[in-house]
């Protein structure tokens with residue numbers, strides 16, 4: 477997610493339709509104490525918790541912190557060495573931070589409360605300095621590309637008016653049956669139907685990482701460039717005042733202490749209507765977790781769910797997901813002025829959409845000569861070497877556009893793949909998401925994360941808050 481171009485402040489009168497029904501929960505009994513080894517080997521440690529959360533990205537970390545705050549015992553299981561998922565912060569040799577993953581937040585209650593919980597101050601993010609310095613260049617050749625023709629402000633306002641017709645998109649995937657036609661058109665068809673060509677650049681600069689975006693079912697674009705995001709464009713996004721969003725997850729890790737297992741993978745699982753047993757492999761040995769409830773907050777691809785005890789229904793639904801590939805870097809790109817952002821545009825493509833795999837944008841950081849490079853792999857699973865080579869090739873094309881760039885040096889690399897999980901429009905029309913949502917609560921298992929709502933941290937915190945209050949605490 478990214479928003480470097482500010483064609484417009486959307487002038488909208490807005491009513492907020494979301495109300496959270498907070499219900500104070502009662503909680504079910506713990507699992508029967510049954511110390512017998514479930515998975516054929518004796519774990520070195522066994523723990524009992526009200527809730528086990530798997531996946532310590534935006535959604536899972538929020539769930540774990542809130543559950544503890546509301547008096548539940550919890551354990552959070554994360555495969556990597558740190559929490560945060562798509563949130564990454566690079567520190568230069570002098571210790572100055574650059575966020576090169578999640579960058580800005582919608583200013584909603586959950587986001588401000590979550591940061592306030594850790595006493596991390598937020599500030600407004602102002603894009604105007606940078607967006608005025610945008611240069612559009614085809615990074616395959618260095619050729620300059622003109623800005624979109626037509627009235628961008630007008631097209632964006634019409635797009636947002638269409639969004640207002642589908643308020644339930646802000647809440648998850650509770651789509652009506654039949655699913656409205658606009659939502660299952662491809663992005664290409666939708667643009668043509670509503671004459672929104674002038675809005676494509678703005679939308680696609682924000683909606684990054686999807687792959688072949690013109691063929692995407694429109695509902696994914698609308699859930700990404702959502703009404704909440706449009707509000708952010710109008711009244712500002714928030715970001716950590718230190719410009720180091722990773723601090724949020726560092727603070728969460730400190731607070732969770734022994735209740736977080738890092739570098740931990742699921743080695744076995746047995747769920748039933750009375751609870752879950754999860755065997756987790758950690759660097760200090762296997763841990764058997766007995767939990768009353770399980771929250772799964774990872775991308776639900778079969779590949780990521782090895783050793784989970786999936787039933788036929790779960791396997792059939794998760795097996796339908798395809799995914800895209802998305803990468804980021806921090807690079808030292810001397811020769812490009814610090815107030816200039818480089819937008820990769822296709823000189824000869826529909827709506828000048830950049831060609832994938834390729835760079836989306838080189839965005840200047842607070843530090844002279846350092847840029848974040850956002851990179852789309854499209855449908856290609858690339859190696860780190862391939863990504864870095866293509867980014868460097870793209871940067872060197874800037875010489876043909878008149879920039880005296882030195883050989884770019886890559887200072888940090890982030891692999892955000894698998895990024896977006898999607899199914900075809902026909903599956904959505906047939907009720908894929910209705911069936912997916914019917915899994916919530918089965919065998920005491922609940923799901924959150926981007927595949928269940930949107931790639932939007934603040935929106936996921938709101939979604940997770942509702943899941944806790946309306947399902948996890950109530951069932």
Ligand SMILES: Cc1cc2nc3c(=O)[nH]c(=O)nc-3n(C[C@@H](O)[C@@H](O)[C@H](O)COP(=O)(O)OP(=O)(O)OC[C@H]3O[C@@H](n4cnc5c(N)ncnc54)[C@H](O)[C@@H]3O)c2cc1C
Pocket residue numbers: 477478530531532533534535536553554555556559560561562563576577578579580581582685740741742773774775780781802803804892895924925926927930931932933934936
């Ligand atoms: C480059 C980039 C920039 C973005 N910028 C913004 C932005 O500015 N603002 C914004 O709101 N959103 C932004 N987003 C979207 C981002 O907010 C969401 O994608 C969000 O991170 C999704 O959270 P999640 O918890 O669903 O998934 P993730 O953050 O991906 O977390 C999933 C976690 O589960 C772990 N995991 C996976 N499999 C397993 C397993 N089998 N066992 C244990 N752990 C596992 C992963 O290691 C990861 O930590 C951006 C995303 C990217 C990639």
Ligand SMILES: *[C@@H]1O[C@H](CO)[C@@H](O)[C@H](O)[C@H]1NC(C)=O
Pocket residue numbers: 583598599600712713714715
């Ligand atoms: C977020 O919204 C609140 C309430 O409307 C406001 O007080 C605060 O200043 C906003 N914060 C930022 C960083 O925009």
Ligand SMILES: *[C@@H]1O[C@H](CO)[C@@H](O)[C@H](O)[C@H]1NC(C)=O
Pocket residue numbers: 627628629630633
């Ligand atoms: C573009 O559209 C907006 C909103 O409809 C309008 O206010 C503005 O005058 C238009 N600009 C031009 C140059 O036509």
Ligand SMILES: *[C@@H]1O[C@H](CO)[C@@H](O)[C@H](O)[C@H]1NC(C)=O
Pocket residue numbers: 568569808809810845882
């Ligand atoms: C970036 O490159 C310039 C010139 O090549 C060099 O002077 C500077 O130290 C580099 N900065 C970092 C953080 O590597």
Ligand SMILES: *[C@@H]1O[C@H](CO)[C@@H](O)[C@H](O)[C@H]1NC(C)=O
Pocket residue numbers: 799857858893894
């Ligand atoms: C991409 O390829 C790597 C190396 O072959 C593999 O480990 C990884 O699982 C693949 N990722 C995805 C999302 O398919």
